[in-house]
Amino acid sequence: MGLNIVVGYLAEQLEYDEEGASWHREVLGDLNLVLTEAGEPPHHEPEEIPGGSQSWESYGYSGLHHVRRLAAWLAINRRLPHPCSYEKATDDAVLARFYRLHDAHLRGGRENGVLNFLKRRNPPFSHLILHSDAEGFYLPRAVPDVIFDRHSPQRDGIGGMVGSAKELLTECRELAHALSIPSGIDPEGEEIYKNVEAPPTDGEPWQRLSIETFVITRLIAACEKSLETGAAIVFS
Template identity: 40%
Template sequence: MGLALEVGILADLKTADEEGFAHFKVQFDLLNQLLAQNQLPPHVEPEEMPVFSGAMFGYSGLHYLRRVAAHLIVNGAVPEPCVDRRPTDDPVMMACYDEIATMQDARSPEWKRFDHLLCHSDAEGYYVPLEFDEVLFDFEDLGLYGVQAGSSVKLLQECLTLAKALEMPTDLDGEDEVFFDAAESQGEGEGWRRYGMECYSCIHLIQAARHSIEHGAAIVFT
């Protein structure tokens, strides 16, 4: 089990799962309420499109990439690869989240430059193909799955920045065995391959975001 990404969830469920399709139709109505509350245009989720599905590396894989983002914000440099399988225990990452929690909107633009990666749920929620600066929160308890909604446009920009910092190729398929092999041998090898877990997460998010923008569909974390 682990975090999965899907782009085109209504198209996937329309003929395969009537109950699931109805559930997510309601969810997209709630998402549009949240968008309207933030003076953003509605999202129209397509019901016919090629579906993208991808599995992240468990639930922890995302945190390896978030750790790199935190170090770039706090220290301005990519850290050594995390090899103890406990990226959330990194003091720099904890300091970054403390700053997010205490300062929130008072943070500088530099401190917000990876917000769509860092300030979103690590297990559920949405990214929509609209461009907006702040991650949206369901403060009024509408019942939105995951509570948060980010921008797949901003997520793509953030992940491409991280890919450049890691010197990771972005023209390979995330299902290429090179990414899985690198993740399995975290900290070993040379160049970007030392950051196997980070790069595995990064390439899958990049592909999901590109598919989201191309087809006008939300990324759904499940």
């Protein structure tokens, strides 16, 4: 079991799982309640996807935390992190501080020694950071601010936060540039898998930080597919 990144989830369920499609329609209804409450127009999920739905396996649930750690190091330390294990990624002090800075920004407060990036309208990488790591949506449109489910209790399947595929694409492309990931590289390419299985100790940053590259290339592909088709990205 692990995290799947899906574009065209409803279309997929309508083709293979009628009961699953019925449940997902209910979740989409709740999604639109969240959007309405935030003053946003509803999302209309297509039932058919040109070329079919598409999904990508992430690196379990841990890969997303490696990417968030990368974003934290770039934002706070202005440099790339060293490769590390999953446990060290989730327990990374820089990532923990990055979460605190985002939280302080949302609460309108300040942490001592807060960085200049909090003077921006939004902290960097907010759509990457402010999202469930196990479920939820990225919408195929521009949404500058992450949308929060303010209902109590929060609605099932939403993940508490709704992001933008357009904003996430911009953030992931910034990370890809920092890693020198070759433009147009195939996320399913042999070298991507080879580097994850046996990470090289030298070479380009994208080769050494292989888990980060594995996940970022998939997120970019999903964002592009979402914006092309009008279907939301679904974490499942």
